[in-house]
Amino acid sequence: LAYTLLPRRRGTPPPPPGPRRLPFIGNLLDVPAEKSWIKFADAGDICSISILGQQTTILNSASAARDLLDKKSSIYSDRPFVVMAGELGGWKDALGLMPYGDRYRRLRRTAHSFFGSPKIMTSFHPLEKQEVHKFAKRLMEKPTDFAAHIDKTAGATILRICHGYQVKEDGEDDFLALGSTAMRQFSQATSPGGFLVNAIPPLRHLPPWVPGTAFLALGKVFKETLHRMVDEPLEWVKEQIATGTAQPSILYHLLEGKKLTEEEEFEAKWLVGSLYAGGAHTTLATISAFFKAMVLYPEVMAKAQREIDSVVGDGRLPKLSDRNDLPYTSALVLEVYRWHAGGPTAVPHCLSEDDIHNGWFIPKGSIVIANIWKMTHDPRVYTDPMVFNPGRFIPCENKQPEMDPTDLVFGFGRRICPGRVLAETSVWLIVATTLAVFNISCDPDGGEIDLDQTPGIVRCVIGPRERQTGKLTMQLSLPSPFECLIEPRSARAVELIQADVQL
Numbered sequence: 249l250a251y252t253l254l255p256r257r258r259g260t261p262p263p264p265p266g267p268r269r270l271p272f273i274g275n276l277l278d279v280p281a282e283k284s285w286i287k288f289a290d291a292g293d294i295c296s297i298s299i300l301g302q303q304t305t306i307l308n309s310a311s312a313a314r315d316l317l318d319k320k321s322s323i324y325s326d327r328p329f330v331v332m333a334g335e336l337g338g339w340k341d342a343l344g345l346m347p348y349g350d351r352y353r354r355l356r357r358t359a360h361s362f363f364g365s366p367k368i369m370t371s372f373h374p375l376e377k378q379e380v381h382k383f384a385k386r387l388m389e390k391p392t393d394f395a396a397h398i399d400k401t402a403g404a405t406i407l408r409i410c411h412g413y414q415v416k417e418d419g420e421d422d423f424l425a426l427g428s429t430a431m432r433q434f435s436q437a438t439s440p441g442g443f444l445v446n447a448i449p450p451l452r453h454l455p456p457w458v459p460g461t462a463f464l465a466l467g468k469v470f471k472e473t474l475h476r477m478v479d480e481p482l483e484w485v486k487e488q489i490a491t492g493t494a495q496p497s498i499l500y501h502l503l504e505g506k507k508l509t510e511e512e513e514f515e516a517k518w519l520v521g522s523l524y525a526g527g528a529h530t531t532l533a534t535i536s537a538f539f540k541a542m543v544l545y546p547e548v549m550a551k552a553q554r555e556i557d558s559v560v561g562d563g564r565l566p567k568l569s570d571r572n573d574l575p576y577t578s579a580l581v582l583e584v585y586r587w588h589a590g591g592p593t594a595v596p597h598c599l600s601e602d603d604i605h606n607g608w609f610i611p612k613g614s615i616v617i618a619n620i621w622k623m624t625h626d627p628r629v630y631t632d633p634m635v636f637n638p639g640r641f642i643p644c645e646n647k648q649p650e651m652d653p654t655d656l657v658f659g660f661g662r663r664i665c666p667g668r669v670l671a672e673t674s675v676w677l678i679v680a681t682t683l684a685v686f687n688i689s690c691d692p693d694g695g696e697i698d699l700d701q702t703p704g705i706v707r708c709v710i711g712p713r714e715r716q717t718g719k720l721t722m723q724l725s726l727p728s729p730f731e732c733l734i735e736p737r738s739a740r741a742v743e744l745i746q747a748d749v750q751l
């Protein structure tokens with residue numbers, strides 16, 4: 249209390265600028281319940297708030313994020329500690345919430361040995377194409393379930409790459425269902441104001457018979473689901489290896505023919521489990537935004553379809569090697585990433601040592617948030633940022649293309665999304681395939697479509713490091729609900745969709 253109430257020590261530089269702080273509570277009343285990315289967007293390239301003594305620094309420009317999160321990544325790569333999810337729910341063993349340290353660095357190196365290898369990633373292309381073709385089939389059969397189809401496709405692609413596992417086409421798939429439950433529980437554990445223990449971490453030490461500690465039992469349930477999500481696919485792969493039926497996959501490469509120590513096996517299963525958790529649902533936000541943009545901008549859809557028709561023709565579906573020959577379609581994909589930031593404030597970083605930046609003091613334990621929404625809607629960087637215009641990425645005689653948003657939306661520094669390459673290929677292929685064979689249009693019986701998006705990741709975090717907390721939510725931000733019609737473009741398109749799904 250004294251620490252938060254006492255004035256700054258003499259000689260300590262001021263914190264980055266920000267709204268006036270009230271005694272003790274600081275900026276508690278300034279933080280909106282939702283969409284904090286808009287509230288702080290115009291507060292300068294770097295601004296800071298303090299809540300009950302916990303400083304949070306918000307980075308509103310790409311250059312600020314690069315200066316801190318990229319250039320000083322050795323001290324800006326920790327994660328805040330969220331009790332209900334990280335400790336009670338067990339997520340501190342997954343990459344996304346894992347503290348920065350030796351184990352973290354080993355897992356990232358292993359991930360990079362796969363995702364950083366163009367040869368390995370190209371070997372996954374046929375499999376990605378097959379999963380996207382299945383997506384087109386499901387979409388034709390039941391267009392109204394398009395969100396479920398996107399989720400299934402993203403999850404199925406990662407399970408195949410990570411575990412060599414093919415999801416069931418009919419009925420519920422056990423591994424996918426387990427992943428969805430774990431992610432739902434993760435959202436619950438990190439929901440703002442959801443659990444008092446996030447705001448007062450010592451509560452986790454209370455015995456379970458004390459009234460009001462139902463969260464302890466719930467934490468156990470969350471942890472159990474998460475461990476099943478990580479352990480059951482591992483056991484499945486081991487069985488496949490034992491019977492000689494295992495398909496090539498990341499886990500297969502890590503296990504096959506080796507006698508792993510307990511720690512090595514622990515790291516291998518958490519690596520692939522984290523990739524699955526991190527990637528299965530993020531694609532949904534981006535692809536849903538694509539569908540919405542096509543309803544709102546039919547002329548953009550028609551232009552991309554003309555390009556695909558002239559390059560790919562109607563004899564086959566698009567493939568990843570067409571990317572360079574389809575510049576407008578590729579620009580459309582970039583514009584989807586920019587127009588709708590699925591993680592408007594990414595995942596917060598945490599500073600592990602005191603830092604002085606541009607004469608401002610940023611104390612150890614500060615939460616650091618990259619305001620990706622602001623970066624991708626900054627009128628200094630993007631002309632008419634609220635307008636969906638793929639043309640901004642096409643170079644022309646006297647105009648350079650605008651900044652590539654994929655350098656922003658996957659985060660920064662050592663915490664940058666490890667699945668970026670896979671996400672980019674999957675998203676491109678889903679968009680190009682959908683445009684090749686479907687028309688997406690406004691549903692005349694649906695309501696009006698707005699440009700809004702749902703509240704997403706991170707509100708604020710309270711409390712010093714180790715006892716740190718918060719109202720921290722890592723839910724994704726989806727486009728606000730909308731209805732649309734999705735129909736095959738022609739009889740030939742129907743034939744292409746119905747053709748056998750080949751590897």
Ligand code: HEM
Nearest residue numbers: 343344522523526527530594595658659660663665667671
């Ligand atoms: C459109 C799709 C995706 C977007 C927009 C996205 C975005 C992000 C962002 C913003 C972060 C936080 C970066 C930071 O802290 O600076 C992140 C982390 C992460 N992403 Fe992705 N991602 C996507 C797809 C994927 C896929 C397909 C995978 C897995 C194959 C994946 C796995 C992860 C993991 C494991 C982390 C945690 C990394 C860490 O803390 O070290 N993501 N992602």
